[in-house]
Amino acid sequence: MQLYLPIAEIPVNIFVIFGMGGAVGFLSGLFGIGGGFLLTPLLIFSGIPPAVSVATVTTQVVASSASAVVTYWRRKAIDLKLATILLAGGVFGSLIGVILFDVLQSVGQLDLVISLSYVTFLGAIGGLMLFESVRAIRRRKSGAAPKARRPGQHNWIHGLPLKVRFRRSKLYVSVIPVVGLGAIIGFLGTVLGIGGGFMMVPALIYLLRVPTSIVIGTSLFQILFTMAAATIFHAMGTKTVDIVLAMTLMIGGVIGAQFGARMGQNLRGDQLRLLLAILVMGVGLRFAVDLLLVPDDLYSIAIRKGAGA
Amino acid sequence: MIRSSGLWSLLAAVLFVAPAVGEENTSDLVTSLSSDVISIQSNFTGTEIVIFGQAQNFERQPNDPGGLELAIVVEGPPQDITTRRKGRFLGVWVNREAERFQHVPSFYAVASTIDIGELANRNILDDLGIGLNHINLAVSGVSNVPLADRDDFREAFVRLREETGLYSEQETSIQFLTASMFRTNIPLPANIPVGEYRVKSFLFKGGEVVSRTEETMAVAKIGFEQITFRLAQQYPLVYGILAVSLAIFTGWLAGVIFRRD
Numbered sequence: 244m245q246l247y248l249p250i251a252e253i254p255v256n257i258f259v260i261f262g263m264g265g266a267v268g269f270l271s272g273l274f275g276i277g278g279g280f281l282l283t284p285l286l287i288f289s290g291i292p293p294a295v296s297v298a299t300v301t302t303q304v305v306a307s308s309a310s311a312v313v314t315y316w317r318r319k320a321i322d323l324k325l326a327t328i329l330l331a332g333g334v335f336g337s338l339i340g341v342i343l344f345d346v347l348q349s350v351g352q353l354d355l356v357i358s359l360s361y362v363t364f365l366g367a368i369g370g371l372m373l374f375e376s377v378r379a380i381r382r383r384k385s386g387a388a389p390k391a392r393r394p395g396q397h398n399w400i401h402g403l404p405l406k407v408r409f410r411r412s413k414l415y416v417s418v419i420p421v422v423g424l425g426a427i428i429g430f431l432g433t434v435l436g437i438g439g440g441f442m443m444v445p446a447l448i449y450l451l452r453v454p455t456s457i458v459i460g461t462s463l464f465q466i467l468f469t470m471a472a473a474t475i476f477h478a479m480g481t482k483t484v485d486i487v488l489a490m491t492l493m494i495g496g497v498i499g500a501q502f503g504a505r506m507g508q509n510l511r512g513d514q515l516r517l518l519l520a521i522l523v524m525g526v527g528l529r530f531a532v533d534l535l536l537v538p539d540d541l542y543s544i545a546i547r548k549g550a551g552a
Numbered sequence: 553m554i555r556s557s558g559l560w561s562l563l564a565a566v567l568f569v570a571p572a573v574g575e576e577n578t579s580d581l582v583t584s585l586s587s588d589v590i591s592i593q594s595n596f597t598g599t600e601i602v603i604f605g606q607a608q609n610f611e612r613q614p615n616d617p618g619g620l621e622l623a624i625v626v627e628g629p630p631q632d633i634t635t636r637r638k639g640r641f642l643g644v645w646v647n648r649e650a651e652r653f654q655h656v657p658s659f660y661a662v663a664s665t666i667d668i669g670e671l672a673n674r675n676i677l678d679d680l681g682i683g684l685n686h687i688n689l690a691v692s693g694v695s696n697v698p699l700a701d702r703d704d705f706r707e708a709f710v711r712l713r714e715e716t717g718l719y720s721e722q723e724t725s726i727q728f729l730t731a732s733m734f735r736t737n738i739p740l741p742a743n744i745p746v747g748e749y750r751v752k753s754f755l756f757k758g759g760e761v762v763s764r765t766e767e768t769m770a771v772a773k774i775g776f777e778q779i780t781f782r783l784a785q786q787y788p789l790v791y792g793i794l795a796v797s798l799a800i801f802t803g804w805l806a807g808v809i810f811r812r813d
Contacts, residue, residue: 247596247742249773249780254597254742302795309803351636351647359644471796478792482784486795487594493799497806534644541639542708547632547652 250485251295257491259289264495268307271496272503273510274519275311275459277304277438277466280365280526282492291488293354297436298477298484299492301470304438306493307500308467314504315460322411322457326464328418329443332425333432333469340433341476347434351545358530360435365527368442372520379513412453412461420451429469433476438466441523455512580608581755581763583624590740590771598742601626601769603663606733607755621665621756622726623682626738628659628718628771629747635709637701651705652692658745659718660687663725663736672759680754680761684710684721717741746771 246257263285271278279300286296315321347353403417424446428439443462447453453461478484507515583605590599603624632654639648664671668683677686689706697705713719718741726736748770755763773781784791 245595245597245742247592247594247777249777250784252743252745302799305796305799306803306806309800310806311803313804313807351634351650355644355646467800471800474796474799475789475792478784478795479788482788484784484792484795486780486784486791486798489795490798490802493802497803501806501810536645538638538645540708540712541637542705542712543636543638543647544709544712545634545636546658547634 246487246491248291248295248485248488250483251291251488253290253292255289255291255488260488260491261495263289264303264492265499266495268496268499269503269506270499270522271307272311272500272505273507274441274503274515274522275444275463275507276440276519277308277463277470278496279304279432279437279439279470280361280435280441281522283436284361284526284529292483294481294483295485295488298474298481299489300436301438301473301477302484302486302489303492303496304470305467305474306489307496308438308440308463308470310497310500311463311504312460312467315463318460319411320456320460321464322409322453322461323464324407325409325412325414325421325453325457326461328407328421329425329428329461329465330468332422332427333429333465334472335422336426336429336431337433337469337473337476339426340430341480343430344434355534357435358534360431361530362527362534364431364442365523366531368445369520369522369524369527372445372516373524376513376516376520380517383511383513412451412457414451414453416451424450425465432466432469433473438470440466441519581753581765582606582608583751583753583765583767585751585767585769588767588769590744590769592746592771592773592777593775594777596742596777598740598744600737600739601751602735602737603751603753604733604735605753605765607763608732619757620762621671622734623662623664623668623671623754623756624726624736624738625680625682625750625752625754626659626661626769627657627681627750627752628745629657629749630655631658631745632656633709635705635712637697637705637708649695649697649701649705651695651697651702651709653689653709654692656687656689656709658747659740659749660684660713661720661722661738663722663738665724665726665734667723668721671754671756672761676759676761680752682754684714684719716743718743740771744771746773 244257245254247254263282267278267282267285270276270281282303283296283300286300287293312321344353347356403419405417405419406415407418408415424443428443431442432439440462443465444458447458447462448455474484583603586602586604590601607620607622632652633656634650634652636647636650638645641648662668662683668677671677671682677683681687689709710719726734728734748768751767751769753765754761772778
């Protein structure tokens with residue numbers, strides 16, 4: 244069934260969009276990620292204008308994270324204090340991202356920066372996760388006991404000043420890396436049109452040593468509010484949030500997420516991380532191939548002013 | 553809506569045609585659109601308009617070089633469009649040169665009775681903007697495209713627009729119902745931009761325009777599509793908050809419905 248999108252100004256097959264929302268929702272429920280880094284490229288590849296894809300995915304991420312946050316809230320698996328400080332950094336980073344987005348778009352290098360960032364970040368994080376999860380699985384198979392987390396275990400980050408106690412996370416750490424992390428992810432999220440959960444989760448685990456049980460809920464809570472702000476920024480700035488497209492994606496997404504979350508409970512943490520690592524690297528590779536292969540068409544056009552701009 | 557072409561074409565007809573043909577004193581052109589408003593609703597997947605017309609005293613002999621021929625151009629509201637070309641830089645493909653075309657039609661379709669090149673000479677076609685090779689593609693002053701490559705950019709631009717269905721050329725697509733009455737269908741794809749369209753009809757005789765008509769047609773969203781679009785454009789903050797509220801509500805509702813614990 245074809246449905247005309249009022250903002251994108253093209254008709255789409257509603258079942259295809261619903262299916263995409265569902266599939267990405269399933270993965271986001273499974274891995275506890277927003278799924279923006281999968282959904283944005285999927286929409287662009289299926290012919291939705293990039294500006295509409297980026298802006299609308301932020302809205303869809305709000306819905307999928309809201310759905311998951313309800314669950315984590317009930318389990319009390321959210322560190323509100325940590326999330327709030329991350330959020331403060333996130334808003335700042337997002338603001339800088341909006342400015343850079345405009346500059347890059349006007350000089351025609353936005354696509355390049357998005358592709359390069361996808362390759363770099365997805366490649367690096369996917370690679371790290373792959374390495375780590377394979378090691379964890381091997382260790383488990385060989386029967387060696389995993390090293391228990393010791394309270395006294397510190398890295399250089401724990402030597403920074405302005406320390407704050409985060410009770411839920413059982414952490415006593417400086418706010419500088421927390422704000423910084425929020426800012427970097429808010430910045431990248433705005434430019435790339437993603438929530439950034441796949442970057443936030445490993446950073447919280449490996450850099451700040453936040454307990455795994457708290458990480459996903461806290462990350463989702465922070466993403467929920469960053470993406471809500473991003474939706475409003477996009478609605479006011481680029482005016483490319485398509486509410487019909489967003490609703491279709493959301494409904495597919497929240498249903499898919501429920502099945503994903505249920506399946507996730509039956510999988511081991513290291514297996515989940517291995518699957519996510521493969522997925523993240525796959526998307527990164529897809530962008531790398533596009534950058535390196537001779538394009539089908541060297542030319543491209545972009546509407547700058549007037550009808551449909 | 554039938555409208556005669558007015559004094560100018562009448563004058564042109566008298567000046568150019570009457571002396572040449574002798575016994576014919578006018579070849580006035582009359583055209584009409586099947587609809588002057590194209591409404592876009594949620595089920596819109598593209599449509600077509602039918603243009604009817606009559607050229608009085610029209611006696612068309614196919615392939616007669618001195619005969620009367622027709623061209624009809626449908627033009628959408630103007631846009632500024634940047635065309636970019638990728639080149640290899642440090643191993644990756646990046647956008648290098650860019651050319652900005654100003655005030656080009658967002659939609660362009662032309663129908664004619666014979667090949668466009670045979671209607672008139674190049675200058676006339678360029679002046680009137682009849683045919684994809686004759687659209688006025690004005691470029692902005694700032695451009696890093698070498699002069700020798702300018703034509704490549706123009707060709708690429710037209711080709712890319714053709715691929716999206718927004719530009720088209722249908723030679724010999726005007727059908728004759730009687731000796732003087734004609735009709736043609738112009739398809740309007742689903743991705744047409746909204747705005748005011750112009751439908752220009754030209755009657756050629758011996759390579760000169762002897763009569764022309766111009767009509768307007770509106771492409772507009774109606775109902776829900778229009779309300780949504782207006783809200784997004786005029787009250788963006790309200791629209792943004794609405795989008796976020798809908799998203800949070802949908803997410804929360806799903807979280808409650810699918811509650812597991």
